[in-house]
Amino acid sequence: MRSATWDVPVTLTRDVPEDVVDYYRTITLGGAGMIITGDFPVTPDGPLTSSSSFDDVGVTGLEEIADIVHETDERGKVLAQLNTGYVGKAPSLRQSPFSKNPTPALSEREIKVIIDCFAHAVIKAKSLGYDGVQFHAAHGTLLCDFLSPYANKREDDYGGTVRKRVRIINEIVTLARQEVGDFPILIKANCTDYIEGGIDVDSFPEIALEIERSGIDAIEISGGRYDCLVRSEEELGFRPMPGAESHTRINSVDKQSYFYPYTENLHLSIPVILVGGNKDVEHLEKLLKNGKVDFMAMCRPLICEPDLPNRWLLGKGKSVAQCISCNSCIYDMIRNFIDKHARITRCLYKEDKGEYKTAQKWLSSWVENHKVQ
């Protein structure tokens, strides 16, 4: 699977430029069995109010991505990743370690608006020709915050017990299913927040089970949230990055597939998708045979080598991906967004050695530059 990879040009232009369509063609031709898009907003940009509506989201052309995948490969599957836009609110009052401003809590009425927006986005994705959707509930998104006891301190029906923290997912799925029936609805969720008081290896299995009970069809497990990135490399076990879960320096087998240990205590009937540091097809095949994981997903290796799945299928070249997990793609993505360059995220290691060096310097000093004042 191609794991979700943010389409900066879509966010900047609110449309799907031609080179984004071409990029999805390239990924499809490269052999990815299922493609998750970058995350698309289900709420209008700007602070959420109780009159916000999915009708005001205003991104056009998304059907072109579904169309190109299906035209390129009749067996191709593409799922729209859904997330809120920037809403300026959280499940409960909280302060990001990066900003000085507290984020206020959502009212129950506003939670209903979020539920409504997600359900409408699912219906829309189906009508645009997507093969399914994936809710982005990892890395400190709003849904991720609801699931996490670190971020969700509500004392009403949407916080407290695991069931109540998962309730928002349950209500979205229930509402959407009234219209879309058994249309595939997947989720990407954190198996660890990497922060004290958050989701961890012990608490995740119960959360995952409750997610399954909500009617979700498959779960992709990921981890990290932006708050955890002010922790040191020693504490985290990987160099903190602006991309919450993107471990770096994955150069040995034990650093690959770093969320695999979190699958061991899962007892789910729905498929489990593993992402994060999947680098060597021989190792991945061993993990698949253990029976705890059903799908393998990749993001950075496919930015570096879009045809990696086919290369592996044909047995060409090394069994290890060329991606060196340097995260220069994250730097390129963020720079493009800040500089308003509506272009596809590049692997600077392969494509621009000069920029690659700049990226590494920036990434090394990133945490220092974002520490709480």
Ligand SMILES: Cc1cc2nc3c(=O)[nH]c(=O)nc-3n(C[C@H](O)[C@H](O)[C@H](O)COP(=O)(O)O)c2cc1C
């Ligand atoms: C450039 C870039 C963009 C990403 N965009 C998204 C995104 O839109 N949604 C999401 O859930 N994860 C996103 N991620 C995280 C990846 O999907 C994936 O979870 C992470 O990179 C680890 O997998 P990998 O080792 O295969 O790269 C992004 C990661 C990178 C490097």
